[in-house]
Amino acid sequence: MKIAQVTPLYEAVPPKLYGGTERVVAHLTDALVELGHEVTLFAAADAATRARLIPVRDQAIRLDPTALKSDLAAHMSMLSEVLERVDEFDVIHFHTDMIHFPFFARHADRTVTTLHGRLDLKDLPGVYEHWGEFGLVSISDDQRRPLPLANWRATVHHGMPAELYRFSPAPQGYLAFLGRISPEKRPDRAIEIATRLNKPLKMAAKVDAADKVYWETFIRPMVEGNPLVEFVGEIGDHQKSAFLGGAEALLFPIDWPEPFGLVMIEAMACGTPVVAFRCGSTPEVVEDGATGYLVDTVEQAIAAAAHAHQLDREAVRARFELRFSATAMARRYLDVYGDLLARRPFAEAPLDDVVTPLRPHEGRSFAGLA
Template sequence: MKAAILSPVAWRTPPRHYGPWEQVASNIAEGLIKLGVDVTLFATGDSVTAGKLDAICEQGYEEDRTQDAKVLECLHISNLMEKAGEFDIIHNNFDFLPLTYTGLIETPVITTIHGFSSQRIIPVYKKYNSRGHYVSISNADRSPELNYLATVYNGLDTADFKFTEQPGNYLLYFGRIHHDKGAAEAIEIAKKAGKQLLIAGIIQDENYWKEKVEPHLSDQVVYLGPAGPEKRNELLGNALALLHPINFAEPFGMSVAEAMLCGTPVIAFNKGSMPELIQHERTGFLVNSTDEAVTAVNDVSRINRNYCREWASANFSKEKMADDYYRLYQQILSV
């Protein structure tokens, strides 16, 4: 089987720091290669893969801001679609834009919907409902207007995450500095619980940072900047708990799975996919307010960190994700 994996071109695949869609595309590609699939990864030229790499740019537009994002996207997607006949199947990890080519090519396209930036993009998905082969990344993140082939949870390379049995005494916020991710709520929880909070992630909303986060920085609330793979392991593994007080219906939440792979329980607002990722009172706590989160912080020592690791390994591994997608590829190609 010859498969083309289409990754975004905002960041390198896999990303150096931030880039969740690029990370998943990388894990799919590398997992399929181990299953014997002939994979070509369409990504930035500095991307890393054990398969073939096809690129129209050396760096992503977020890492080289001299490039125009829309131009790069058009060149990138058209590069693959003009070679569609070389592949048995195309796996789209690039949102809705590649769908507009699917009526012009014979090669089937399976699309992982990594989330909806807005309801305004639904009409494109609806147009290609009959031929889209859509996959959701959680049951929570589904539109009633679309037809789905399956749900496949995002998978991580479990070997990248070191289990830590004895954590430190700090809480961790790990993600974009943005209202959606709840950095301000994490600060409030940590202060009420009397715990130190370490914050790691890119500043995505400057105004939010200046108004809601920066004024609270102190010995108790420490901003560390973005964290790469080495620092991520140390931060997640040594945390007493990951705080994930999201203000939106999150489609998946990579840091939640990453924390549990390190043995670290997660305290999250009960929204979006969180009930699918977290087993309440077994791998963390699903709460509805900052006060409930503070109570959970006090109860977090009851959580078995070994079980957190086992749960995440069984449900959110790269191997399971690749197996699930491989079966879907076979299902599509056998029709």
């Protein structure tokens, strides 16, 4: 199958530091190549991929030191490049929200669009109603709730390469928080849980410009005033095995409808259980009492974190391999692609191609003939 993967341009593929969508695209692309498919990746030139790369920008946007840049212009240029090559692919898989809809309306029947973000935004229903011909994939069932009437084709949970993370059979006595410093991620809850347990907390987190005030005025004083808390900043994939594998539990104390939560399966890959607030996708990812605990209050989270070290870390890793490997994700997407191809109308050849006899040695394509 000839498959195009079209990624956002904000982070490298995979990201050098923090980043979710581009990381998933990287792992999906490589897994599809390993399964024998012909995959083309449209991305910035700093992508590392086993697929054929079509570079559409010199580097990913966020870490580009250029002061003045336009993310809209970059993405429009990429979509133009994809459109010029549209006939080269059986399936074009977009990870760019809805920005491609007006460009590809005539080609919707050969596209799949995975939505990676939250969908409870005011202006979204009208977009997905207007361009209802585009088949959509959700990354959790819960993500669909704000748009129940959209053209959903499947839910495919994220996956990661099993070999990317080392299994850690024994933790080192601390709790971990990995993600963004933002109000909806509730790093304050993580600090409270660890403090009340009198247990060290390591925080590897990104501080976006939009969350700078929240960090400076609220979270930073909590970190600097607490000897139990160590803030290590952003980390890359090569650092995650040690960081997550050494933890007794990953704290995932969110307070918003998280569409998936990639860090949960990263922790499971290391054998580390997850203590997650029952919100958004977490009940679909965490198996309560097996790969972690689902909680509704800080008090419940404290009790869960105190007992997380008793869970079987080998079983946690085994569940990750079964449910959330990159290969498992790729096979589920292949089912989606196959369904798309089965729905596509048969393109009959013009009548002249059917009835006109071939002259000797004349080469003619019979693509499309029964």
